[in-house]
Amino acid sequence: MHVVRLVLLDFRSYAEVDVELGPGPTAFVGRNGQGKTNLVEAIDYLSRLASHRVSSDQALVRAGAERALVRAVVVRDGREATLEVELHPGRANRARVNRSPLPRPRDLVGLVRTVMFSPEDLALVKGDPSERRRFLDDLLVLRAPRYAGVRADYERVLKQRNALLKNLRAGGHRPGTASGDAALATLEVWDDHLARTGGELLAARMRLVDDLRPHVGAAYAAVARGATREDAQIAYQPSLELGEARDASALGSALLAEVGRRRREELDRAVSLVGPHRDELLLTLGTGPGPEALRLPVRGYASHGESWSTALALRLASYDLLRDDGDDPILILDDVFAELDAERRTQLAELVSGAEQVLVTAAVPEDVPPGLRGRRHDVAGGTVSTASVVGEEPDGG
Structure with missing residues (x-):
């Protein structure tokens, strides 16, 4: 299981963003407060319909907006599906699969499965x-x-x-x-x-x-x-x-x-x-x-x-x-390597390097262990660069 495309509208700090992803490791690199965690938080939200950082959906909607949208194109067993959820604070959220409405938002839970590591752990x-x-x-x-x-x-x-x-x-x-x-x-x-x-x-x-x-x-x-x-x-x-x-x-x-x-x-x-x-x-x-x-x-x-x-x-x-259980979940490592010494970084990277998809956030490229260096998106000022390779200059934003 892996995400090949993530689209956000009025989610957290993003008015609109469209990011291409793929299997293997991908790093989102940027200084604190630039929005890199918001990207992986959105994917984790699709998995559980809950945030690892806040208890209310209100904080997930961009200031001044009435609603937010999270959409992901997911590949599972070679087949693509588009999953999306509209967040309406104070009202019922709406969920769709391949543009077809689901009877209840919670019917979306488990269609994409994530395991997230974060400092909040x-x-x-x-x-x-x-x-x-x-x-x-x-x-x-x-x-x-x-x-x-x-x-x-x-x-x-x-x-x-x-x-x-x-x-x-x-x-x-x-x-x-x-x-x-x-x-x-x-x-x-x-x-x-x-x-x-x-x-x-x-x-x-x-x-x-x-x-x-x-x-x-x-x-x-x-x-x-x-x-x-x-x-x-x-x-x-x-x-x-x-x-x-x-x-x-x-x-x-x-x-x-x-x-x-x-x-x-x-x-x-x-x-x-x-x-x-x-x-x-x-x-x-x-x-x-x-x-x-x-x-x-x-x-x-x-x-x-x-x-x-x-x-x-x-x-x-x-x-x-x-x-x-027979399904490789998406692994999300949100700013955890900064909390670990070099030995533990290497150990963790070795343990998870075989995952179908690993999404990493880091303040600087050097925080990403060699075993997880693959695609890289630089995140700054509300924009996300096109993919490059960790350790190389990005193509631009």
Whole structure:
């Protein structure tokens, strides 16, 4: 899979840009603030319908414009397809494939698959649990796009349920009164929805972590000096005791039972305290050789170098897992080489050099490792040069 053409209209800093791409490595080179990250962000957005830098689409629309357009011509298994999405902040976005409208924008998710490395990846290991849950859910949807619907359904249920809990507390509805009993009956309906959608999401996340675990160990050994496959481990940490439950139905039953047990606490705090939105992806590193080595969480204990290696391992593991599924995703390396020493640059370049398409952003050509030197576009002042070769002068813009 690779992108052969990218067109942007009123996206970020670009009023209009049209860039020809191809398989193999391509570098976008330019000083900070010139717009090189905006180009790769657009391709990643097509993959997930989300930005790795901001949570709202509003920031993706050029100042003064009402909408933005991202269009990419993608080659997959020798066949071309044109994918595009129109961003309309405050209104519904629109998506098309080969100019034909899709029923829902989320139907676009997974048609092009990307794995992006960026400086923001440190949040995967140092940030809140929500960062790691988002990482799991994004990867889950890329592997099986139907989970975009499951994820959206769960978020909708959670929002409605939290609103009802707040209304119950604000309105002073008490059990035994007509209004209180009616409100609690409505809450029980949302309990069932939470258990059903939450059980399905929880089961999928747990399977994903099981599949990802060996890849994380192998990737960490490849990027961290002197590390072994056993040094880095991941584990799914649910917010409730699940026993032997693993399928969606059994997990849903466990969620429903826990909701009932914590009913009074939820009513008092006016927030949903049970469900996948409270779970954690636990990342640990061993402190010595052998199976009995003490394991410590990466967050709070790892050095800066260990944290970077863990973040890289998570992304490399994602890439390897998607490749195992039979489709080579597009690799995006956004300004990561400036954060790495020469040895780690070379290691990372060697690990990803076999990808069908690698898109790199860098401030100067020298930041691009020799193993990834191919096409080069210079980015400056809102223009993107025609392709040259990294290390040579561009043809002009």
